[in-house]
Every structure is written in C-alpha cells, then in structure tokens.
Amino acid sequence: MDQFILTFLKNASEKNFQQLTGRFLPHYFTLISKVGGMISPETLTSIQKALQEGRLADIVSKIQEVITAAENAVLEVAVIGESGTGKSSFINALRGLSHTAEEAADVGVVETTMHKTPYQHPKYPKVTFWDLPGTGTPNFLPDTYLDKVGFEYYDFFIIISSSRFTLNDARLAQKIKDSGKKFYFVRTKVDSDLYNEEKTKPTTFKEDRVLQQIRDYCLANLSDIGVSEPRIFLISNFDLDRFDFPKLEETLLKEVPCHKRHMFALLLPNISDASIEIKRSFLQEKIWLEALRSAALAFIPCMTFLMGFDLPQQEQCLKGYRSYFGLDDKSIEEIAEKLDTPVQDIKGHLKCLDFWSLVKDDSIVAKSINCVEAFCAVNGGPSSSVVQGFKAYILRSKFLNVVADDAKHLLREIETVNIA
Template identity: 65%
Template sequence: MKTAARSTCPHVFCNFYRVIFSIVLRVLLSPEVHEYFPQLTSMDQFISDFLVGKNFQQLATNFVPHYTTLVSKVGGIISPENLDRLQAALKEAKLKDVADIIEELLMAAENAPLDVAVIGESGTGKSSFISALQGLSYEEEGSVSVGIVETTMKKTPYQHPKYPNVTLWDLPGTGTPNFRPHEYLEMVEFAIYDFFIIISSSWFSLNDALLAKNIKEIGKKFYFVRTKVDNDLYNEEKSKPTSFKRERVLQRIRDNCLANLSHIGVPEPCIFLVSNFDLDDFDFPILEETLLKELPVHKCYTFVLLLPNLSDAFIKMKRAFLKEKIWLDALKSSALSFIPFMACFNGFDLPQQEKCLNLYQSHFGLDEKSVKVITEKLSMSLEEIKSFTKSLNFWLLVQDDSIADKTMKCAECYCLVHGGLPSTLFQFFKIYFLHLKFINTVADDAKILLHKTLESLSLGR
C-alpha cells in the first residue's frame, strides 16, 4: 500500500500543477489583464522563459534587448555596467545573485540623495523656481521666501516635502563687486551638489560666465535658465499688438542670451527659457529631459518622481520608470521563489497593497492633500472627482470574488512552501500585475485631472 501511495503521489502533484498553471494562463489571457497590460505577449516572453528555467544562456543574451523596451526615452534605473553584472549572473543561472543585484540597484535608486544648486540675483525668479520644483505654491508652508529685496544672503537648503532625499539649495547671487568664482565655489561647498542652475531674468553677467567656467573645471554640470519669459511676451504684445509674434520674440530672447554668453566667454551655452508660473510651457520640459539624460543613472529615478504632472509626456515618463521598478521587483521575487520557503517572505497582504497604492498616488499628485487642492481648483467635491477617476477607491481596484481567484489563493498556500514553478508564477502575478494595474490606473487618473485643470485654467483666462 505504501508503495502504491508513493507511486501515485508524483502524478497527483503533476496534475495539481497543470490545474494551477491553466488557471494562471486563463488569468493572464483575460481581457481584464490585457486592459492594464496591452503589450502582454511581447513583454511577458522574457519572464515566461525565466520562470520555467529554460536556457539561461539565451536569457542572458536576450536580457539587454528586452530591458531596453521597458525603459523611458531618457533611460532607466540600470547602468550598462550593472546590466553586464545581471547578464553574467543569468548566464550562470545564479538566481540568488540575480535577486541580490536587483535589490542592490533598487535600494541605490530609492535612496539616492539629490542636491540641486540654484544661483541667481534678487528678483530673477530664483525662489519661485525652487518653489515650483518643490510643487508648492508660494504661500504654502515650506516654500521659498519670494520678494523684491535680497532674501538669500547665505546658502539655504529646502528639503522636498515628499522626497526627503532631495534638497534644493538657494545660493547667494554673484552680482557683487568683490565676487571671486573660486572663492564662491569653496564658500558654498560645491562638492555636495549634483548640478548647478544659473538663473537670470534678463542678461547673464560676466560673473555668471566666470562661475560657469569654474563649475566646468571642477567637473560639474551647469545650466542657464532665463526666467520670466511670460512677462516679456506680455509686454511685447502690449507694446506691439499688430506686429507681435510669439515665436519670433522667444527666438530673439534666446539669441540675445546666446550672443551675450558667447561674448563673455561661454562657448555654445545651453539656454532654457522658462516661466515659473507655467512650467509646462516654453523650455522647462526640455530642461527636465536634459537633466535626466545627464544625471548619474541611480539618481534619475529620484529626480523623475519629483517632476510635477505638467503634460501627458511627463506622466508617461514617470509611469515608465515606475513600471521598470515593478518589473525588476517581480523578477527579483520570481528568482527568490525558486528557493523553497523563500517566497513566503515576499508576499504582501491587503494593508500593504493599500500602502503601495497610496505611494503611487503620491508620486502622481493624487494623494489626499493634492486631491484637496485639485478639488478647490476645479470647484468640485471629492465625490465628483471620484465619479470620473478609479484609483481613489482601493477596494474597487482589488476586489475579486471569482472562483478562480479563490482557487489560486488556496493553491498558493501550498506552493509557497514547496517552491518551484507555481510558486514563482503566483509571486510574479501578485507583485507584477496587481502593481501594474495600480500604476496604470493612477497614471490615467492623473492625465484626466491634468486635462480638466488645464481646461479650467484656459476658461478662466
């Protein structure tokens, strides 16, 4: 009897795994999943091959081409050097190493400090620029002092209200007779900043040019930002209503700045024209993309999260970075779940899922405080906002009483103990597809609210 029992047991397990696998496939191919993951077939190929543990050398070869399809146009979280490390671990089927490397990279991205130095004279819009990057109005607590007199006599740090690793530094202006670039950089401790933004609302001075030259010599990046171009356009249109042409005025401002800086010793400078009151207009989006391309890879994730929702393109970029992180998290958990019992420590319950959704809402400006501001801007109640959004109702997103869902939950308890393919599939499904549903829903809601806000502003003008 014992022999017979032992002989039938493997068949029972095989049939059990087939049932589970068929349930998972039905879920993966369901219309609901495709709604939130339309490119399922192409993007899922790599992870499917990984999950069944087939041909790790081929997986290593395919890893980089597949990864490039996941990242945004400005890049991703993983540097070329670390892609090589992951490839090497995959090639040798060292799944624990794969998980450890991904964990290391995600920790570096999430905890990377970012220090931004902003330099400009009183009245140039420096303080307003910092407040805009903070996502704060000028009257909110924590925003930078704005005034017509000099408010910055020494370097002043402003910690980002949502991202404590981000510090925006308001540095003293350069317009004093005794200004000395080398001494200035030493005084403000130049080594701590990731890059410098030099601001002017008219002409860039000789001191600005000297400072830029010295910043370049110490190996740091700098960017010239010409503020208050909206004021220039307004004044030009008022003074020359019949001959006014917006693009021609903007080009003249740009050409004057370029000629001025070239004349005082800055060859081929990059000038960004901005309005602190309309960040989505003019060159601010180009400035943000430039900074993302030139920042160290591990700091891009931190920087992209603090970007305000200025346009569909910004939301798309932020979504790409977060989806990449979701994919890496899922890949790490899938690798760990091949080790018996290990997957038990990587699951999450409903409170953790709700916390995750709240985090995504915060990234896209849909947290409780931000939504309150939006309701005031749109003159709507919270209930009205909820009527055309989906991400503000957690239970609506996660509720699923289907028989297949209950079967999967029961089977999961068994599989997590024994490891193997079904355990990996469930871990991947929970972490990847549910989080993907969260991020896409929140991003779609952010777009809806952005368009309604822009429409409201245009009607109010």
C-alpha cells in the same frame, strides 16, 4: 503579464538561459522611457552575464542593489543667480509648492535670498534645493564663491537669469565646469517678455520669433563672455508646461546618474501627459525588477518570494502611487481650492481612490493563476508563494496604470478650467 517574466519562469525551470539572455536587453529597453532607466549600463551588462551563466542568486542581489540605491539616492541641486531673477520661484515650482505655502521659499520684489538656504522637497526629504545668495551682490567673489558654498556637495547647478547673463555667471559656469560638475542656464520670466512685446508691437508680434530672439540674445551674450556652446532653457515659473521647462526636465533626467533618476523623475511636477508617462515608466521598471527578482528567487532552493500578497502592503503601494502623481488627499484638496470646485466633484472622477474595487477584480487572480500554471506545468506542483507574488505584480501594474490615467484626466480638467 509581462512576457519576459513568463519566458523566464519557463526557461529557468528548464535551465535554458541562452534564449533569455538574448531577450533581456531588448525587453528592458521597451520598459524604460527615453530619458533612460534606473540601471547603469555596467550593471545591465553584469545582470545579462549572470543570466547567461544561470547565476540566479547574483541576479537577485544585483537587482536588490539597484532598488536599494534608487530608494536611498540623495540629490542636492544648487540654484544660483542674481537677486530677483526667480530662483525662489523656480525652487517652489520644482517642489510643487505655491508661493504662499508654508514651506515655500520666500518670493518677493525686494532682495529676499541673502544666505544659502536649503529647501527639502516636501515629499522626498532626500532631495534638497539650495537657494544660493545672489551673484550680483557686492560680496560676490567668483574665485572663492564655489568653495564658500561647498561646490562638491551639489549634484548640479542651475544658473538663473531673467535678463542677460553676467560676467559673474560666466565665471561661475567656468569654475563649475573645471570642478567637473554640470551646470544649466535657465532664463526665467519669458512670459512677461512675451506680454510686453505683444503690448508694444501688437501688429507684428509673433511668439516664436520673440522666443528665438531671446534665445539668440542669451547665446550671443554668453559666448561674448566666454561660455562656449551654452545650454539655455527659456522658462516661465508661472507656466511650467510652456516653453523649455519640459526639455530642461528631460535633459536633467538624462544627465543625472542612473540611480538618482528614479527619485528625480518622481518629484517632477505633473505638467503634461509626457511627464506623467515618464513617472509611469520609472515605477513600471521598479515593479518589473521586483517581479524578476521574485521569479529568480523561486528557483533558488530554500528561498521564498520576497514579495507576497499582503493586503495592507498593497494598499500602501496604491497610496504611494497616488502621492507620486499628486493624487493624495492633500494634493486633491489643493487642486479643488485652486479650481474653486468641491473636493467631492474631483474625487468622483478618480478611479484610483477605490482600493477595494481595484483589488476585487477577479481577472487579476485569473491572470496570475494562468501565468503561474505555465511555470508549474514544467516545474512541478503549484507553489502558492509564486501565485501570490505574481498577483502582487499584476495588481501593482494595474494600480499604476489607473493612477497615471487619473492623473492625466485631472490634468485635462485643470487645463480646461485654466483656459475658460
């Protein structure tokens, strides 16, 4: 059980808020990942102040606001670049879709993106990637382009190139900057650059050196055309966990507004243990906030716990976690097909599929009773709603850890098959 929540229950019942106030921020920062959490610095300060002054109803409403904003966040990502640079492939990769999937953006060797096209994320409909028409086409006019595509509409821009960035890209970057939006340069197809280099210079080939050359070349090319201190990410759309894609993910997560981070973190593909851990932290943060909100509610007269212990709700929660980590039935079937393995062989290794054995675990009940006893010892008679609320907290944390561990396990299996 979370130490802060226990201390909260004990201290709030004694109306001793000073000690809690000092512990709040340090504890919060142990929960979140290095890309940040879903609460803005201003809101953190106001929650801390409310805690200091014992204004529990304000804590409840601020936490509620944070959760609602995160759940309703909308994200619009613009992907720009010349024809054939890999925009559609990049969008498909971020949407977790293969090129052949029904909802995938068309990918091809001939010019396929002629009009601005929105692609919703299949699992997160509030997130849309915009495949924007090639900047290299004869109709492209940098001065009017952003207005034409409605630049104020997007959260940030990804400018893609598979060779050298063009003057049009630079002009566009300048315009985006002037409009106060963020942009990121992405250099795709580094896998084929490496392949070609190795083929042509087999004796002297060194991957690191070639990547550095591509990076230096992009930097020189962009500074030549007037972009100062550009941020460039080298990627392969076919192999996201290699090269700079993880760094791109981290940078984007750090730089989007706090309330959009939660949703964005959940949609990112499970390409490494690190990306799985980032998702785990965001979900753990949400579970913790819900528990803190419930704990605060327990001290407000005439209020009951918002989160009781309703089994269908818990089952739904486990289903949600499985989906976030790509362990829903549809995703498992797709993985089985890719690995050419029977679905049952994959399912046999996953602990998160057995809801009942996770729920029946007696230690969950014992843990919730122990921590609630600490609360009730000072607060008066046992409150069953408090016990139920904490049972839900402990169970959800357990679901989350089991699902995240399963996701890492499956990732290992996929890597083993890919290497073999």
